[in-house]
Each structure stands twice: as structure tokens, then as C-alpha cells.
Amino acid sequence: MRLLPISALFVLALAATSLLIGAGGLSPAELLAGGDEGRLLLLASRLPRTFALILTGASMAVAGMIMQLIARNRFAEPSTAGTVESAGLGMLTVTLLAPGAPVLLRMLVASAFALAGTCLFLALLRRVPLRSPLVVPLVGLILGGVISAISSFIAYRYDLLQSLGAWTTGDFSAVLRGRYEMLWLALALTGLACVAANRFTAAGMGRDFATNLGIDYRRVVAFGLSIVAMVTALVVATIGMIPFLGLIVPNIVSLIMGDNMRRSVPYVALFGAAFVLACDILGRVLRYPFEIPVGTVMGVLGSGIFLFLLLRRGARAG
Amino acid sequence: MIEISGVSKRYDETVVVDDVSITLPRAGITAVVGPNGAGKSTLLTMIGRLVSASAGRIAVDGLDVATTPGARRLSILRQDNHIVSRLTVRDLVAFGRYPSSKGRLTRDDAAHIERALAYLGLEALAERFLDELSGGQRQRAHVATVLCQDTDYVLLDEPLNNLDMKHARDMMRLVRRMADELGKTIVIVLHDINVAATYADRIVAMRDGRIVRSGPPEAIMTSQALAAIYDMEIEVARIGDRMLAIPY
Amino acid sequence: MRVRAPSPRAVLILLGLLALAAAAGFMTIGLTGRLDFVLPLRATKLAALLLVGYAVAVSTVLFQTVSGNRILTPSIMGLDALYVLIQTVVVFLFGAAAFGAVDARLVFLVEAASMIGFAAVLYRWLFLGARHGLHLLLLAGVIFGVFFRSLSNLLQRMIDPTEFVVLQDRFFASFNTIDRDLLGLTAVIVLLVSVAGWRMRHVFDVLALGRDAAISLGVPHRATVTRVLLMVTVLVSVSTALVGPVTFLGLLVSNLAYQLVRSHRHVLILPAAVLIAWICLVGGQVALERAFGFDTALSIVIEFAGGIVFILLLLRGGLR
Numbered sequence: 001m002r003l004l005p006i007s008a009l010f011v012l013a014l015a016a017t018s019l020l021i022g023a024g025g026l027s028p029a030e031l032l033a034g035g036d037e038g039r040l041l042l043l044a045s046r047l048p049r050t051f052a053l054i055l056t057g058a059s060m061a062v063a064g065m066i067m068q069l070i071a072r073n074r075f076a077e078p079s080t081a082g083t084v085e086s087a088g089l090g091m092l093t094v095t096l097l098a099p100g101a102p103v104l105l106r107m108l109v110a111s112a113f114a115l116a117g118t119c120l121f122l123a124l125l126r127r128v129p130l131r132s133p134l135v136v137p138l139v140g141l142i143l144g145g146v147i148s149a150i151s152s153f154i155a156y157r158y159d160l161l162q163s164l165g166a167w168t169t170g171d172f173s174a175v176l177r178g179r180y181e182m183l184w185l186a187l188a189l190t191g192l193a194c195v196a197a198n199r200f201t202a203a204g205m206g207r208d209f210a211t212n213l214g215i216d217y218r219r220v221v222a223f224g225l226s227i228v229a230m231v232t233a234l235v236v237a238t239i240g241m242i243p244f245l246g247l248i249v250p251n252i253v254s255l256i257m258g259d260n261m262r263r264s265v266p267y268v269a270l271f272g273a274a275f276v277l278a279c280d281i282l283g284r285v286l287r288y289p290f291e292i293p294v295g296t297v298m299g300v301l302g303s304g305i306f307l308f309l310l311l312r313r314g315a316r317a318g
Numbered sequence: 319m320i321e322i323s324g325v326s327k328r329y330d331e332t333v334v335v336d337d338v339s340i341t342l343p344r345a346g347i348t349a350v351v352g353p354n355g356a357g358k359s360t361l362l363t364m365i366g367r368l369v370s371a372s373a374g375r376i377a378v379d380g381l382d383v384a385t386t387p388g389a390r391r392l393s394i395l396r397q398d399n400h401i402v403s404r405l406t407v408r409d410l411v412a413f414g415r416y417p418s419s420k421g422r423l424t425r426d427d428a429a430h431i432e433r434a435l436a437y438l439g440l441e442a443l444a445e446r447f448l449d450e451l452s453g454g455q456r457q458r459a460h461v462a463t464v465l466c467q468d469t470d471y472v473l474l475d476e477p478l479n480n481l482d483m484k485h486a487r488d489m490m491r492l493v494r495r496m497a498d499e500l501g502k503t504i505v506i507v508l509h510d511i512n513v514a515a516t517y518a519d520r521i522v523a524m525r526d527g528r529i530v531r532s533g534p535p536e537a538i539m540t541s542q543a544l545a546a547i548y549d550m551e552i553e554v555a556r557i558g559d560r561m562l563a564i565p566y
Numbered sequence: 567m568r569v570r571a572p573s574p575r576a577v578l579i580l581l582g583l584l585a586l587a588a589a590a591g592f593m594t595i596g597l598t599g600r601l602d603f604v605l606p607l608r609a610t611k612l613a614a615l616l617l618v619g620y621a622v623a624v625s626t627v628l629f630q631t632v633s634g635n636r637i638l639t640p641s642i643m644g645l646d647a648l649y650v651l652i653q654t655v656v657v658f659l660f661g662a663a664a665f666g667a668v669d670a671r672l673v674f675l676v677e678a679a680s681m682i683g684f685a686a687v688l689y690r691w692l693f694l695g696a697r698h699g700l701h702l703l704l705l706a707g708v709i710f711g712v713f714f715r716s717l718s719n720l721l722q723r724m725i726d727p728t729e730f731v732v733l734q735d736r737f738f739a740s741f742n743t744i745d746r747d748l749l750g751l752t753a754v755i756v757l758l759v760s761v762a763g764w765r766m767r768h769v770f771d772v773l774a775l776g777r778d779a780a781i782s783l784g785v786p787h788r789a790t791v792t793r794v795l796l797m798v799t800v801l802v803s804v805s806t807a808l809v810g811p812v813t814f815l816g817l818l819v820s821n822l823a824y825q826l827v828r829s830h831r832h833v834l835i836l837p838a839a840v841l842i843a844w845i846c847l848v849g850g851q852v853a854l855e856r857a858f859g860f861d862t863a864l865s866i867v868i869e870f871a872g873g874i875v876f877i878l879l880l881l882r883g884g885l886r
Contacts, residue, residue, distance in 0.1 A: 142873050146874055300720050368778050416784070
């Protein structure tokens with residue numbers, strides 16, 4: 001397969017573009033010339049931002065893929081399962097109850113909330129009669145709405161709406177050295193998930209199929225959900241929500257190369273990184289010198305592509 | 319009289335009804351039979367103006383169904399009648415008067431409703447909600463609505479679906495009575511050729527969107543004709559004065 | 567044995583009394599300062615809430631009648647998000663300067679007209695091509711809503727940030743910045759729609775039986791559905807122009823109305839839904855604003871309660 005190196009090169013090209021543009025007031029030539037000012041901008045802002053973009057894109061796309069296998073539904077992902085909104089509620093709670101808590105603790109609380117929210121979502125799904133595949137994202141989206149209503153109410157009461165806004169709209173413009181490094185943890189978790197890829201693929205075939213292969217279905221599901229919850233919490237806390245990324249990337253990859261996770265996971269990661277890089281670059285040039293947050297760009301592209309996937313599927317089914 | 323001339327129905331590339339022409343006379347029961355996908359229901363729904371024809375013309379008593387509103391001449395009952403509103407049987411039957419009363423019921427309308435309820439033996443159930451009834455009772459309520467609409471022509475699309483043997487027989491006897499006592503012209507899509515042969519005056523047999531045979535039951539109930547319709551060997555037995563198709 | 571439900575008439579009277587009590591509470595509780603200033607202020611706000619409640623309740627019930635389902639609502643299908651998008655596009659294209667001089671009512675009429683155009687195309691396609699199936703219709707509607715919202719968001723970001731702050735208050739209404747300029751005009755529009763609706767009240771009952779039954783009973787289905795969707799679109803424009811999108815209010819009030827009024831007749835269901843909407847909006851506003859001291863949380867509470875109702879409806883098999 002020649003596709004993999006080509007994809008990797010594509011991501012690298014996008015990353016280079018991301019390094020060279022921005023509102024810093026330096027032309028690409030000045031940046032490359034390597035003066036003190038240029039080096040500072042590059043090391044303190046542009047490089048961390050580009051790293052953050054790649055890490056976020058890759059790990060959220062893989063997280064979405066794991067969700068789809070576990071929920072056994074093409075349209076499940078952290079922002080259509082209440083996971084993202086629950087993580088936001090967790091961040092809000094910890095900010096209110098323990099304002100001085102260390103970053104790691106905040107992250108753990110947010111992960112716990114995300115996990116609880118996702119489990120609630122799965123529990124609801126088991127109770128919905130007539131499980132049409134399309135009902136699954138519907139329940140998740142509305143559940144997310146209910147959870148974010150709770151968050152808004154609390155935030156409104158305690159004057160924290162601005163912080164909540166930061167968690168709900170993905171934005172890389174504030175990424176600086178020392179502020180994004182938690183995302184490397186997300187990459188590590190994603191790597192862990194890749195090691196277990198075969199098991200997720202088997203779990204995606206259903207409980208009976210997995211059990212028949214001697215796989216402990218419950219443990220695989222619990223492991224997968226924990227990884228998804230932690231990755232989501234990390235991303236929500238550092239960057240904010242990037243809607244539909246985990247949905248559209250795995251779906252497009254699966255259109256091209258099928259559903260074997262072990263084979264497709266590198267592509268999902270690369271394509272996720274490329275997608276977020278492209279959206280962020282777009283957000284930076286669209287209204288130069290102002291920046292449009294990546295969450296906003298992604299909202300339009302993500303829902304647009306989601307609609308395309310949905311109606312294309314519908315046309316085929318009808 | 320229902321005149322169908324050169325009628326076709328296409329969905330994209332698939333032809334469901336293919337250039338059908340036939341005239342169904344006034345009065346009596348016409349049964350439409352044929353294998354799955356033959357286009358029976360589609361033809362019926364085109365006569366009932368639920369679906370528009372891709373080509374051709376359908377006229378009832380000389381009036382084109384595509385251009386004349388016909389709710390006082392012709393009524394149609396489909397097989398799937400899911401209703402979201404919480405209706406009592408009487409509420410539902412009362413809707414049969416809508417074409418003439420437009421929602422304001424007169425004393426005459428009330429009499430019609432009572433008669434329709436009585437005809438189907440629904441008096442005791444009149445105030446019950448539809449979702450509290452059994453499948454057979456609900457089917458009767460829908461037929462009562464059609465009866466209450468009091469049209470000369472009544473189209474029924476597989477009314478025996480989901481009915482057990484006894485209820486199916488009762489339903490067919492009722493349809494027969496509607497034709498004989500009330501002088502209705504009834505076109506009914508049926509699955510079971512034996513039911514059609516027992517109760518209908520005429521049988522129209524379709525296959526692949528075309529009419530392959532039509533005529534009185536005696537003409538259809540031959541091994542040769544049935545083979546042409548269903549593409550399988552079917553024995554026809556004669557028991558007393560009745561004919562029975564035995565496919566197994 | 568079945569418990570005998572209270573008669574629809576009794577339910578309507580009770581709801582009417584509650585709505586009246588809410589309105590009275592809204593006008594009188596916590597009155598301080600100069601009455602000749604405070605009372606007219608409250609009266610206009612009350613009028614706006616009543617108009618919005620009316621428009622949301624009627625549009626939702628009619629939409630559900632036409633679609634034959636009690637879980638679809640215009641706002642869940644993204645119709646109010648579409649209005650906000652059109653509004654944003656208008657502001658984006660012409661800028662704040664051009665609008666300084668123009669009457670807000672004229673802007674509303676232009677926006678409502680384009681809304682009708684767009685919504686007609688979109689929803690006729692979604693509805694009459696209902697071969698797609700209900701689940702797809704619903705999910706596509708929800709995602710269309712997200713798409714419209716995201717696109718508005720993006721366009722709002724494209725507007726000069728300083729200019730946008732000015733525009734936001736003027737053009738994007740919410741429960742705390744109710745657009746009072748439009749009260750008179752929207753009241754007249756709602757009245758016209760209501761007259762048309764009153765004349766069709768028996769047709770609504772027939773439409774609720776489903777497409778096939780309606781056609782068999784002589785209702786020209788396609789034309790009637792188009793007319794009802796037109797009325798729904800106008801009403802959604804009215805309510806969104808006055809207070810912005812409220813996604814779940816319609817779902818909440820229509821389903822409460824079906825529960826309380828055990829009848830299929832729109833002559834009874836529609837007034838009940840309107841009264842419940844008034845109780846929710848005005849009563850909720852009184853409770854939150856005067857009793858708890860929150861002033862803008864009403865829409866959040868509605869989203870919360872409505873979302874839970876939606877999930878409960880799904881759990882109970884509301885989608886067949």
C-alpha cells in the first residue's frame with residue numbers, strides 16, 4: 001500500500017503551512033530567516049499550536065472510531081453521545097468546587113464525568129425500543145443538549161459562562177508552550193487503543209461474536225470507553241469541543257477501506273490530523289487578521305459532511 | 319364503471335405497473351390477485367388517487383380521477399392505517415361524513431354514522447379508543463368509516479392482512495353483503511386465490527405489472543391459468559360446487 | 567376499569583385560569599418604582615411572551631399533524647435556526663450601516679419572505695419525499711439545524727467584531743432582548759394566520775388521519791400540506807424574530823396538550839397548547855425572575871425540560 005506515506009507527507013505539508021501563517025506579523029521569509037523574534041514566535045506559539053492540532057485531530061478521530069465500534073453505530077462519536085458535554089460539566093464542577101485543584105485532578109474529574117455521561121447514553125440506548133441506527137445519534141445529540149443545559153444553568157448562576165464557552169468551542173489560538181502538553185497524554189492513550197485494535201474490531205461485531213472468540217466483551221468495552229472519555233476530557237479542557245470530527249473522519253476512511261480497525265487506524269489518525277490542520281488554517285486566513293475558532297469552522301464542515309453521509313446513505317437505502 | 323386505459327407507474331427505473339387497460343363493470347366484487355410485486359396495490363392506489371399514474375388515464379363513471387375530486391363517489395382503505403390521534407371508534411367513523419359535511423355534522427350525518435356502526439356490529443365498542451381494540455376490531459372500524467362515507471365504489475387493499483381465519487371469513491362475508499345488499503362496487507386486493515374464488519364475482523390476475531388473466535372465477539381456477547399467473551404448478555380440486563387451488 | 571378523564575372543556579377552563587393567574591402575577595409581583603413607567607414596560611414584555619407562546623404552540627401542533635408524528639417540531643427540524651441564518655446573511659450582506667436607517671419591520675418582512683422561500687423548498691422535499699423514512703427525516707432535520715446554527719456562527723465571526731457587538735443586540739433577539747419594535751406587525755400577521763387556520767380547523771382533524779385517509783376523504787393533500795407548512799413557517803418567523811430560537815418549547819407544550827385533552831379535535835387541542843405555552847412562558851418567567859431572582863435562565867430551563875421530554879418520548883416508542 002503506497003497510500004500511507006503519501007498521507008503522511010500530506011499531513012507534513014499542512015503542518016508546515018500551519019507553521020508559516022498567522023497574525024504574528026511575520027512573513028514566512030522573516031520566520032525562516034531565524035531572527036530572535038522569529039524563533040520565539042515559532043517555538044512559543046506556532047510549533048505548540050501545530051503539535052496541538054495534530055495531536056487533537058489524530059486522537060479525536062480515533063476516539064470517534066472506537067465509539068462507533070462500541071456503540072455499533074456509524075454515527076456515534078463523543079459529540080453525538082453526550083461525552084463532550086459531560087466532560088464540560090465535569091470541568092465546570094471542579095472549577096466551582098475546587099478552584100485550586102491541580103491540572104491532573106481536574107482532568108480526572110472531567111474524564112469521570114465524560115465516562116458517566118457516555119454510560120448514561122449507552123444505558124438509554126438499551127431502553128429505546130426499535131433501535132433504528134439513526135435513533136442512536138439522535139438520542140446522543142439531545143442528551144448532550146440536556147447536559148449542556150445543566151452546565152449553562154450552573155455557569156449562568158455562578159457567572160462562569162465565559163469559561164464554559166471556552167470548553168464548548170474548539171479554539172487553538174490560545175495554545176502556547178506550557179499550555180498544551182497534556183495533549184501528548186491523549187496521543188499516548190490513542191496509541192494504547194491502537195494496540196488493542198483487534199479487540200475493538202471483534203467487539204464491534206457484537207457481544208456474541210466477541211465472546212465466541214474468547215474476548216471478555218465487558219472489559220474491552222470498559223477499556224474503550226475509558227480511553228474515549230479521557231481523550232475527550234483532555235481535548236475539551238485544553239482546546240474545546242471540535243464537533244463531528246470523530247464522526248466524519250472514520251466514516252470517510254471506512255468508505256475507502258472498510259472497517260478493519262487495525263488496518264485503518266493509522267489512516268484515521270492521519271486524516272483526523274489533516275482535517276483539523278486544514279480547518280484551523282482556514283480559520284486563520286478566512287478573516288485575516290482575525291481568527292475564526294476551529295470549532296466554528298468544523299461546525300459548518302462537520303455538519304455539512306454529516307448531512308452528506310446521511311442523505312447519500314438514505315438515497316441508497318430508499 | 320371503472321375504465322383503465324394504458325396506465326403505467328414508474329419509480330425511477332423500475333416499472334411497477336406496465337401499460338394496463340381494463341374496464342371493471344358496475345356492481346359486484348372484483349378481486350385483484352397475483353404474486354408479490356405484481357403491482358396489485360399500486361394499481362388500486364392509482365384508482366383511489368393516492369398515487370398518480372406515470373402514463374394513461376383512469377376514469378370512474380366517465381370522470382378522470384386525476385382531475386375530479388371524487389371523495390363522494392369512491393373511497394379507498396389501505397392496509398396500514400396507523401393513526402397518531404387518540405380517536406374513539408365513533409370519532410373515526412364520523413370522519414366518513416367529512417366529504418359531505420366538511421366537519422359540521424347534521425342529523426342526517428349522525429344517522430349515517432349509527433347505521434355504519436350497526437352494520438359492522440360496533441355499537442358496543444363505539445366509545446372505545448382505537449388503541450384499545452384488537453386488530454380485527456380496528457379493521458372493522460376502518461371499514462365502517464368507508465361504509466359511512468357511502469360511496470358507490472369501495473376499494474380495499476388486502477383487508478385480510480393480520481386477521482385470523484375466523485375474522486378473515488367474517489370480513490369477506492361482510493364485503494359480500496355490502497355488494498349484495500347495498501349495491502356497492504367493490505375492488506379488493508387479495509392474497510389468497512381461494513378466498514378470491516369463493517367470494518368475488520370477477521378476478522383480475524396480475525403479474526410483473528401486467529394483467530395476465532381476467533374473468534369469472536371458473537375461468538381463472540384452472541391449473542393452466544394459475545400456472546401462467548404464479549409461475550408454478552397448482553392443482554385445482556373440485557369439492558362439491560367449489561373449486562380449490564392446492565399449491566402444495 | 568378506565569378512569570374517566572376530565573372533559574376537555576374543564577381542562578381548558580382550568581388552563582385558562584392558570585394562564586390568567588400567571589399573567590396577573592407577571593404584571594403585579596414585585597412592583598417598585600414609578601408605576602407609569604414599569605407597567606407599560608411589563609405589558610409590552612407580556613404581550614411579546616403571549617405572541618411567542620401562541621406562535622410556538624400553534625406552529626408545533628400543526629407541524630405534528632401534517633407530519634403524522636408527535637416528536638417532530640419545527641424547531642427540532644431546524645426551522646428557527648434557518649431564520650437566524652437568514653437574518654445573519656442579511657446583516658452580513660448589507661452591514662450595520664445600511665440598517666441604521668431602515669425600519670426593523672421592513673427587515674422582518676424581507677427576512678420572513680426569504681424564510682418562506684427556503685423553508686418551502688427544504689421541507690416540501692423532506693416531507694413529500696417521505697419515502698426516506700421518519701428516522702432519517704428527524705436526524706437530517708436535527709443536523710440541518712446544527713448546520714444552520716454553525717453557518718450563522720461562522721458568518722457572525724466574519725462580520726467585523728466591533729460591528730458585530732452593535733448588531734447583536736439590535737438583530738438577534740433573545741428572552742432578555744425581546745424585539746419590541748415588531749410587536750404590532752407580528753400581532754397582525756399572527757391574527758391573519760389564525761383567521762386562515764380557523765377556517766381550516768376541520769381539515770386539520772382529517773389531515774391527522776394520515777395522507778391516504780385524507781385523500782380518500784377528499785382533501786387535496788399536497789396543496790393543503792403546503793398551505794399548513796406556509797402557516798407554520800410564518801409563525802416560526804414571528805416567534806424567532808421576537809425572542810430568538812427556543813428549541814424544545816413546542817415539543818413540551820404540544821405533548822402536554824395531547825396528554826391533558828383526550829380528543830383528536832384541533833378546536834380543543836390548539837387552544838390547550840396555546841394556554842400551556844402561556845403558562846410555561848409567563849409563569850416560568852414569573853417564577854424565575856421574581857421568585858428566584860434569575861432573570862434570563864428561562865430558555866435554559868425550557869431546553870432542559872424539553873430535552874428530557876424528547877428522550878422520554880423516544881423511550882416510550884414515540885417514533886412508532
